[in-house]
Amino acid sequence: MSLGNQGKSVFVLTGAGVSTGAGIPDFRSAGGLYDTVRPDLITASFLQRQKMRMDPTYVVERDMFFQNAFPYLEVRRPFILGTHQQQWKATISHWFMKFLEEEGKLKRLFTQNIDGLDYQTGISPGRVTNVHGSIARVSCEGCGQEMPFDDFCTQVRANIKDIYKVDPEAPEESTNIPCPSCKRPLVKPNTILFGSCLPEEFFERTPELGQADLLLVAGTSLVVSPANSVVNEVPSSCMRVIVNREQVGRDLGIDYGISAARDIWSGERTCDETFLELIKLMGWQDRLRRIRHLLPESNREMIQDL
Numbered sequence: 001m002s003l004g005n006q007g008k009s010v011f012v013l014t015g016a017g018v019s020t021g022a023g024i025p026d027f028r029s030a031g032g033l034y035d036t037v038r039p040d041l042i043t044a045s046f047l048q049r050q051k052m053r054m055d056p057t058y059v060v061e062r063d064m065f066f067q068n069a070f071p072y073l074e075v076r077r078p079f080i081l082g083t084h085q086q087q088w089k090a091t092i093s094h095w096f097m098k099f100l101e102e103e104g105k106l107k108r109l110f111t112q113n114i115d116g117l118d119y120q121t122g123i124s125p126g127r128v129t130n131v132h133g134s135i136a137r138v139s140c141e142g143c144g145q146e147m148p149f150d151d152f153c154t155q156v157r158a159n160i161k162d163i164y165k166v167d168p169e170a171p172e173e174s175t176n177i178p179c180p181s182c183k184r185p186l187v188k189p190n191t192i193l194f195g196s197c198l199p200e201e202f203f204e205r206t207p208e209l210g211q212a213d214l215l216l217v218a219g220t221s222l223v224v225s226p227a228n229s230v231v232n233e234v235p236s237s238c239m240r241v242i243v244n245r246e247q248v249g250r251d252l253g254i255d256y257g258i259s260a261a262r263d264i265w266s267g268e269r270t271c272d273e274t275f276l277e278l279i280k281l282m283g284w285q286d287r288l289r290r291i292r293h294l295l296p297e298s299n300r301e302m303i304q305d306l
Ligand SMILES: [Zn+2]
Pocket: 140, 141, 142, 143, 144, 145, 179, 180, 181, 182, 183, 184, 186
């Protein structure tokens, strides 16, 4: 696999798989966030607790948030503050995108991840489209007023209780974080709540895919719409490289046959393994060595002999 002649105009779609090496908690799997929601500890009414008991994803639903923002803020508190403290590090996969940008090849990165790890590499924020929002960007769900992430985290630390009982500095009771503009307690990371629309930016940016000559699809199962539509927004001459352990997107027309004309599969490797391989093929080892100390531990072990 090489980026050879193709790859003057590269577009990328990423999902959870590019952040696995960083140790980001997985919300949906067993033992993940929704599995460990304990409604009894959350600041909520009896009825709201009943609903959360029946369906833990209720904590990230729009209706619930407008009634009571505490379930969302209390459940997400460790993730919000951990992101602020850079508890999780950008992976080889994230850095590959940064190197692509340095080469002038990367046109746009669409990411379904809300972890904001892309920005740690110093990639131009204007090249990144957060399809499902980002934990590190904060605004009021009611009026849209933005709030700096630093300020928001200061308030989360002081106002929101720690239902996981790991932060001795956390308050005993939660109190509202009012919007600086409309004063309603609707300030939160701009991640998409269930029942909300996607940010308009996604739809504004998809027409750019018409210029793509190479599309990298990495670490996503391609089951979430409309993000998965990206694979069919590129021209029919565009090469599509699927970096994923499983052969995803067959129903969208990705071709895994031996005579596939334009689709290439990474094989059963992790995203970081594949992008490390590509970094070697491109001769970018020096760049990776330079940022070695910024990588997660698991990644550093992978490149010991680089
Ligand atoms: Zn507001």
